[in-house]
Amino acid sequence: MNELKKIPVIMDVDTGVDDTMALLLAAQSPRINLLAATSTFGNTFTSYATQNTLNALALCGRTDVPVASGTRRPWKKKLRTSPYIHGDTGIGDYVYPENHLDALTGEYAWDLTYRRLMESPDPVVYIALASLTNLATTLRKYPEAKSKIDKVVFMGGELRGNTAGSQCASVNVFHDPDPAQYVLTSDVPFHMCTGAAVTSRVLFSVQDLETWFGGLETEKDRAVLTMLKFYFRKCGAFGEGERHMNPIHDPATVLYLLEPDCYASVPCHCEVELEGLETYGYSLIDLYNIGQWPEEEFNIRYVTVREDKRAYLAQQILKGIKGIQ
């Protein structure tokens, strides 16, 4: 693949288990030019997320990707993480043999993001796999950064019902709803990959993991297998997935860039509820335009996975993580 045709990408991650898979997928893809990875809280604390991001990139030999640590806590609400899914350190019971720190730039996430955006000749795709705090801070500090963002691809938001957040809030919005609303109202092209419509529809079995990574040929295989087995165990306890299949949420979002034909999307209006007692952090997606919004108020594209492509996408994700092109 021609170097010029690579999609420039910045990833914002709260590196837990599924973020690690998304990083591996993006960093090893010959069609993605990973400009930077920034970390935030969510699955785990920002400090763990930063270290996990550095280690994950080192795992596939991509220590050339600059990494910056981002915000440590939400704008307004109390910090919450998800150790009951991702373990105390964010990567289940896996322990990296060594910690890599070389790629850490020492900048804040928003400064690195801005610098890399401005250096890039082409508009950049911003993949947000955690709460939108870093992106909102970037846009607040550097309003001109907006012009260099091709689109934001966000893993999160929900039509309703998500056990990890609250009754109706998805976890990546619920963890910090205020910046999410800030980004949604800032006119950045925003593609929303929700759990129900995208990430939970690409499913894997433990057997898949054994087939692809059970050989333990490399440290990467061992890491992937250990983390995902932990993750599946925890997700299973929370009743996710169909029968014995489990989703690995974040990589399905990265694949939206690589396999656009496997997805469909519709424009609609979306806002975040910031005042509700029961609905705080709920991303209200007006899919049927009941609010009668004019077309210029359609601020997101609601992404869905094509039914017949689900199995294909699962294979592509496993391939991507393994590093086979």
Add this chain to the structure above:
Amino acid sequence: MEHPTKILLDMDGDGDNLIALAYALQSDALEVLGVTTCHGFVSVETASAAVTAFLDAMGAKVPVAMGADRPLMRQRMPKVIREAPAAVPAAIEPLPAWDFMAQVLEESPEPVTVCLLGPATNLVQLLHRHPEAAGKIQRVLFAGGSFAFGTVTASACHKVYFDAEAMQRLTHAGIPFYMASVDVTSGFTNGVKLEELLDSWSGSLWARARRLMPSPVPATRFVRTPFALLSLDHPDMFSFGRYKCEVELHGRITYGMTVVYLDNFDGVFELPDGTTNRRDVAEEDKNIWYMDAFDRDKVLAILSEVVGGLSGTGGAV
């Protein structure tokens, strides 16, 4: 049938309410003790006029009592249709809706089911003014509520939105509360050419109902509610699950959303060893029965057969 279920209908005069009324009147298994009206999209006066005119057209003699003209704790919401209220029909009961309901409940030898087809204002007035009579309510069947897709806003069903405070009180009043939410009932007509179906109903009753509306309303508005009523005389076609439900009263964009704890997930708690786990909703916190499944084809067939075959006997409509 030997022992028809005694019901009271509390409605806002919307098109679907009228179809529901027609269904209830023809059913042998249901005995309509009375109809009460409430504010909704239209004023309570217009609703009363529509209901009495429709009953006239059906040739039915059912007492109608007029209820609340606005929500419990606020003025009418901005989404209502502002029309000049119709004249109060002469055939209306002298008592306000809640006193009328209390009277009917006290006189009835058996418990009564209340079908709530509009906002909850009248019923909450009844609870406050006649708590002993409210004890004779067997259950409340509410045809409305929304957890994902609303009707009047993106998140709220109009029957809740027009008086969310009342709905929150009613769902926590301890009366068995059955909800057929819009999320479940709106999927009911997916893939059905509804206009064609309704036009094929020989009695053209729905066209009459439609003419009573102050403004054109989509066909889907006519079939949601009667569908819920079927759960009274065909209980085998529906299944209800017990859940916790809260009405959102403070949201900026989600006011009136009925949040149903479908996963029975009530937050996360910490175990003594420092790990966290999910907390399930406690049984005593589960306050509603939520319709979670139904036999769509059978329901549509029955509705078409019964209501589609009805025609009015005359009247001014």
